[in-house]
Amino acid sequence: MPEFRQNYATKEWIILAPERGKRPHDWARESKPETVAAVDPYVSDCPFCAGNEDKTTDAVYVWPSENDWQVRVVSNKFAALQRDLNPVRNLDGAFLAAEGFGIADVVIEHPKHDRTLATMTVGEVEQVLRGYVARQVAMNADDRVNLVTIFRNHGARAGTSLEHPHSQIIATPIVPPHVRYPIERAVHHYDQYGRCVYCDMLGEEIRQGDRVIMETSGFVAFCPFAAKSPFECRIYPKRHLASFFLLGEQELAELAGMLRTVLAKIYHGLHNPDYNYIIRSAPVGDHDTRYLHWYMVIIPKITIPAGFELGSGIYINTTTPEDAAEFLRETDIP
Amino acid sequence: MPEFRQNYATKEWIILAPERGKRPHDWARESKPETVAAVDPYVSDCPFCAGNEDKTTDAVYVWPSENDWQVRVVSNKFAALQRDLNPVRNLDGAFLAAEGFGIADVVIEHPKHDRTLATMTVGEVEQVLRGYVARQVAMNADDRVNLVTIFRNHGARAGTSLEHPHSQIIATPIVPPHVRYPIERAVHHYDQYGRCVYCDMLGEEIRQGDRVIMETSGFVAFCPFAAKSPFECRIYPKRHLASFFLLGEQELAELAGMLRTVLAKIYHGLHNPDYNYIIRSAPVGDHDTRYLHWYMVIIPKITIPAGFELGSGIYINTTTPEDAAEFLRETDIP
Numbered sequence: 001m002p003e004f005r006q007n008y009a010t011k012e013w014i015i016l017a018p019e020r021g022k023r024p025h026d027w028a029r030e031s032k033p034e035t036v037a038a039v040d041p042y043v044s045d046c047p048f049c050a051g052n053e054d055k056t057t058d059a060v061y062v063w064p065s066e067n068d069w070q071v072r073v074v075s076n077k078f079a080a081l082q083r084d085l086n087p088v089r090n091l092d093g094a095f096l097a098a099e100g101f102g103i104a105d106v107v108i109e110h111p112k113h114d115r116t117l118a119t120m121t122v123g124e125v126e127q128v129l130r131g132y133v134a135r136q137v138a139m140n141a142d143d144r145v146n147l148v149t150i151f152r153n154h155g156a157r158a159g160t161s162l163e164h165p166h167s168q169i170i171a172t173p174i175v176p177p178h179v180r181y182p183i184e185r186a187v188h189h190y191d192q193y194g195r196c197v198y199c200d201m202l203g204e205e206i207r208q209g210d211r212v213i214m215e216t217s218g219f220v221a222f223c224p225f226a227a228k229s230p231f232e233c234r235i236y237p238k239r240h241l242a243s244f245f246l247l248g249e250q251e252l253a254e255l256a257g258m259l260r261t262v263l264a265k266i267y268h269g270l271h272n273p274d275y276n277y278i279i280r281s282a283p284v285g286d287h288d289t290r291y292l293h294w295y296m297v298i299i300p301k302i303t304i305p306a307g308f309e310l311g312s313g314i315y316i317n318t319t320t321p322e323d324a325a326e327f328l329r330e331t332d333i334p
Numbered sequence: 335m336p337e338f339r340q341n342y343a344t345k346e347w348i349i350l351a352p353e354r355g356k357r358p359h360d361w362a363r364e365s366k367p368e369t370v371a372a373v374d375p376y377v378s379d380c381p382f383c384a385g386n387e388d389k390t391t392d393a394v395y396v397w398p399s400e401n402d403w404q405v406r407v408v409s410n411k412f413a414a415l416q417r418d419l420n421p422v423r424n425l426d427g428a429f430l431a432a433e434g435f436g437i438a439d440v441v442i443e444h445p446k447h448d449r450t451l452a453t454m455t456v457g458e459v460e461q462v463l464r465g466y467v468a469r470q471v472a473m474n475a476d477d478r479v480n481l482v483t484i485f486r487n488h489g490a491r492a493g494t495s496l497e498h499p500h501s502q503i504i505a506t507p508i509v510p511p512h513v514r515y516p517i518e519r520a521v522h523h524y525d526q527y528g529r530c531v532y533c534d535m536l537g538e539e540i541r542q543g544d545r546v547i548m549e550t551s552g553f554v555a556f557c558p559f560a561a562k563s564p565f566e567c568r569i570y571p572k573r574h575l576a577s578f579f580l581l582g583e584q585e586l587a588e589l590a591g592m593l594r595t596v597l598a599k600i601y602h603g604l605h606n607p608d609y610n611y612i613i614r615s616a617p618v619g620d621h622d623t624r625y626l627h628w629y630m631v632i633i634p635k636i637t638i639p640a641g642f643e644l645g646s647g648i649y650i651n652t653t654t655p656e657d658a659a660e661f662l663r664e665t666d667i668p
Contacts, residue, residue, distance in 0.1 A: 001416070001419065001433060001434060002414055002415055002416060002419075002433075002434025002436075003431055003432070003433060003434050004421070004431060004432040004433075004434055004507075004508060005426075005429065005430075005431045006429065006430040006431065008428065008429055008430075010511065011511050012510060012511055012512070013508050013510045015414050015415065015434055015436075016434070017414035017415075017434065080336055080349050080351035080650045081336055081349065081351075082335070082336060085335065085336075087338070092339075092559070093538050093541065093542050094342065094534065094535075094538040095339065095340065095342055095538065095559045095560070096339075096340040096342075097337055097338060097339045097340065098337070098338040099335060099336075099337060099338075100335060100336025100337050100338055100349055100350070100351065102336075102349075147646065149641075149642060149645045149646050151640075151641030151642055151644075151645050152641060153640045153641045156638075157638070158638075158640060158641070159638040159639065159640025159641070160640065168641070168642070170642055170646075172646065172648065173338075174338060174347050174648070176346060176347045176646055176647050176648050177344065177345050177346055177515065177647065178346070178646060178647020178648070179646060179647065181511065181515055200428065201428075204427050204428040204429065207427065208427050225426070225429045226429070276640060276641040276644055277641065278641050278644060278645035280645060299644065304490075304491070304492075304493040305493065306485075306487045306492060306493025306494065306610060307483075307485030307486060307487045307492070307493070307502070307610040307611065307612050308483060308485055308502070308504055310485075310610055310612060310633065311483045311485050311612035311614060312481065312483045312504075312506065312510055312512060312513060313510050313511065313512020313513065314506065314508070314510050314512070316414045
């Protein structure tokens with residue numbers, strides 16, 4: 001029987017229609033010829049490969065050193081936003097506009113072309129996360145910045161043509177409705193119940209348990225009750241914390257282990273599907289707030305939102321998050 | 335210079351970054367081998383071709399007659415929602431859910447497999463619109479229905495594998511946040527200014543004029559100021575009207591002419607790209623409201639939303655709506 005389910009925090013609805021769907025193992029599509037294993041570790045015209053540093057802008061962050069880096073963060077040469085503009089709103093007739101100020105970084109995650117987070121060591125993944133923190137802190141310091149979005153596009157269906165392992169960070173002067181509306185719901189919940197809505201949601205996911213992929217002392221990974229698409233995964237810190245950059249050293253190491261495990265389960269279990277992930281933090285200046293909670297969402301791109309999803313915002317999910325979580329729990333990684 | 339632009343009605347922002355983009359004619363990708371012209375008018379295993387009516391459920395609407403139909407509406411055999419369920423909300427632990435009640439129609443637009451709205455006659459398109467109206471009226475009459483979404487998926491990138499020309503209508507018991515939030519903004523605008531926000535937006539689009547594709551006495555088609563993607567097109571009635579099904583006979587004929595022209599310009603100018611279109615009406619019971627305005631949005635699927643769009647809700651559009659509208663105005667159709 002199909003079912004509507006509501007996201008406890010955002011109040012968005014999805015339709016779970018498993019009768020139409022495949023069993024989790026059906027999703028494991030045949031290995032792509034272009035999977036990472038078949039790619040060279042060095043590609044001469046790749047701007048992100050070690051040895052080709054002159055093809056990018058100067059690094060804004062490197063670890064451990066410019067001459068022998070594992071993580072190298074550069075400005076996006078093809079950025080949609082520019083640093084030297086002024087985001088003051090102005091009117092174009094009756095319509096509101098602003099110059100396209102923003103900061104757009106590319107985080108080169110590894111010197112070698114043939115790696116991806118799922119196949120790196122936990123220590124390497126941890127250094128990528130440390131790079132995110134350093135850059136989020138630097139962007140927060142710009143008075144014009146109000147929101148920092150950290151994300152990763154993996155594969156053509158996820159919107160990237162670049163194979164070299166990388167993620168991106170974009171700082172914007174604007175907090176858009178897509179981000180603001182869930183905040184308003186969270187404030188409402190806090191005023192009503194005196195608790196963070198995400199803390200309450202996490203508590204319920206852990207209590208029900210059948211959608212949990214893994215849990216450590218500080219974090220939990222699960223396929224959410226109202227997952228919009230098959231194998232949507234989320235990682236939350238159990239401790240109430242509104243922004244990612246506030247994580248401590250030990251927490252970053254622990255998160256790196258969990259992220260690497262979940263991505264490796266997706267990589268091996270579903271044969272390296274394309275995916276997006278996003279780290280959502282509170283707007284700049286709201287990182288001490290009691291009603292927001294940072295989290296990470298991983299969205300394998302194995303289905304296509306169509307007219308109904310675009311029109312109604314109600315996503316049809318053909319695989320239950322309970323089945324997806326069980327499949328991922330049972331997927332072994334090397 | 336990149337620019338932020340705000341949707342006047344919904345308050346959503348987009349980034350216009352034309353430096354990164356292509357000129358409109360660059361988008362006209364090479365003709366696909368599978369374009370409509372190369373397809374047979376009859377395909378023996380297509381459930382929607384005339385002659386194969388036994389492969390579908392019984393028709394809930396036909397025009398002009400069951401034996402010689404142009405438009406035939408049937409229940410979706412693979413519907414995500416079912417008619418015989420009860421949409422009462424219930425709690426699953428702390429989480430809200432409901433049985434998956436809904437009505438899901440498939441509108442078969444033409445008996446022949448090798449047509450699409452862009453290549454049908456205006457009279458044929460008008461009959462498709464009349465089918466929408468009849469079914470929207472019938473769905474509105476079910477007390478459990480609160481929202482009727484009419485949409486069309488054209489091509490694999492738009493989420494359909496079925497070639498035969500068809501659209502879909504889904505009635506849901508739920509008005510989700512994606513639909514409700516813009517309504518709340520529209521109410522706010524009405525209370526503030528005493529006018530429909532969409533009427534005001536239309537007036538400004540017509541006054542500025544450079545994004546208008548075409549205009550008739552009753553309708554206007556344009557690429558909106560804050561278009562989310564290249565060649566996003568919208569069609570609005572000039573007369574304030576909250577729901578599509580309220581259109582009069584003459585208006586339906588006039589709209590059919592405009593819709594067919596805009597789709598033909600996209601078909602010929604951009605070489606039959608995949609697209610979604612959506613007709614958004616007010617929730618059931620709100621069709622007399624002074625603050626909502628039905629409209630149609632056409633979204634060619636020539637770009638892929640990536641992690642930034644999913645995370646922030648801010649879409650990066652690489653082709654200005656001014657350029658897109660000029661290109662479409664100048665595209666000749668046979």
